[in-house]
Amino acid sequence: MDALSYKTKFVNKAGAEKEWLLVDAENEVVGRLASKVAMLLRGKHKASYTPHSDSGSNVIIINADKVRFTGKKMTDKEYIRYTGYQSGQRITTPKELMAKKPAEILTHAIHGMLPKNRLGRVLNTNVRIFAGAEHGHDAQKPVKVDLSKIK
DSSP, X not given: OOTTOSOOOXXXXXXXXOOXXXXXXTTOBHHHHHHHHHXXXXXXXXXXXXXXXXXXXXXXXXXXXXXXXSTTHHHHOOEEEEOSSTTOEEEEOXXXXXXXXXXXXXXXXXXXXXXXXXXXXXXXXXXXXXXXXXXXXXXXXXXXXXXXXXX
16 A cells, blocks of 8 residues: 555635625624634535645625624723724724724724735635625625534
């Protein structure tokens, strides 16, 4: 028997079987939802997971305006950004952000759980977040995912 008969197969961009998944974010805790979506984006739920390539799924998130925070994070948590100008530091809370841009909360949380490199920037383009129940990706035939069955 040849000692090298078992070879590890890596999936590249051309060989990745990407699928479209639909996630309903209603009544989901932000951090737990973001970690599960990040796992789907990376492709860790597949047997053909390859850490250095985009082999994950495309994820559509609906009802982003109905996510929830635990404890007092809705008023006490702070998102800090910088405009680039002098005295340009801006601080906002999830309560204020939920009123203006509810999808930004999930975008920020998911981005923080992806790799901080070229691959992470590519994976960020595979998620679409919508505040309401309607999305414009019916042609892709997304499969609804039950997050309670994902570990």
